[in-house]
Amino acid sequence: MFCAQMVHLALQAAAAQPLLAVKVIQVDQFTDVGMAHGVLGVPTTIMEPGLVRFSGFIPGPYFATHVLSAAITPPR
Amino acid sequence: MSYLSNQDEDAIAQRLSALPYGVAITIEGSPDDHYFAETLDLISYLTALNPEKVSYTARVNASGVKVAMHSDETPDLDIAFWGVPSGLEFTSLMDAISLYGGMPYEIDSMMLELLGQLATSVTASIFVTPT
Numbered sequence: 569m570f571c572a573q574m575v576h577l578a579l580q581a582a583a584a585q586p587l588l589a590v591k592v593i594q595v596d597q598f599t600d601v602g603m604a605h606g607v608l609g610v611p612t613t614i615m616e617p618g619l620v621r622f623s624g625f626i627p628g629p630y631f632a633t634h635v636l637s638a639a640i641t642p643p644r
Numbered sequence: 645m646s647y648l649s650n651q652d653e654d655a656i657a658q659r660l661s662a663l664p665y666g667v668a669i670t671i672e673g674s675p676d677d678h679y680f681a682e683t684l685d686l687i688s689y690l691t692a693l694n695p696e697k698v699s700y701t702a703r704v705n706a707s708g709v710k711v712a713m714h715s716d717e718t719p720d721l722d723i724a725f726w727g728v729p730s731g732l733e734f735t736s737l738m739d740a741i742s743l744y745g746g747m748p749y750e751i752d753s754m755m756l757e758l759l760g761q762l763a764t765s766v767t768a769s770i771f772v773t774p775t
Contacts, residue, residue: 571732572733575772587766589723592725593727594774598708598727610773613770615767628754632758635759639764639766
């Protein structure tokens with residue numbers, strides 16, 4: 569349930585901000601991608617280029633703050 | 645294959661007919677991948693509910709099933725689904741189609757204000773399961 573909620577929020581954000589791209593990845597069908605990113609549970613959100621990551625559902629303003637952090641955090 | 649009850653089919657058909665703009669869906673995958681066949685079946689079922697508003701094309705790609713959308717009227721949207729958008733993700737797919745199709749959406753005002761400060765591109769990858 570949290571997966572769909574998180575995706576819904578991210579899609580709203582993408583509609584509001586054209587600089588934000590969203591990929592929804594079924595980790596059971598892309599296990600190699602999930603393992604490469606160290607995904608241990610769902611939903612896990614990873615933002616690039618700053619490699620910001622969090623798990624679970626978070627409120628919209630927190631999500632937007634993470635987006636801004638991902639834009640300014642140097643890639644690791 | 646019918647994925648929905650008659651009532652849900654009607655509701656989705658109405659939702660699609662309300663789209664201001666048409667949406668083109670692109671499905672990529674390998675013909676050897678059963679997920680690709682499953683996705684083709686699902687998307688062809690969905691587009692058959694309103695072929696005037698939603699259409700699809702399929703492309704061969706060996707790197708797994710990927711579903712993307714496009715509308716000339718909403719060219720800045722960049723949303724993609726990796727894997728079969730079934731289960732709860734079908735709802736997410738419908739949300740995405742609605743956005744590409746120009747349907748209005750609600751967003752938290754503080755979130756909108758913060759997103760307005762973004763000056764460079766960011767990609768959010770959300771890892772999910774269909775349940």
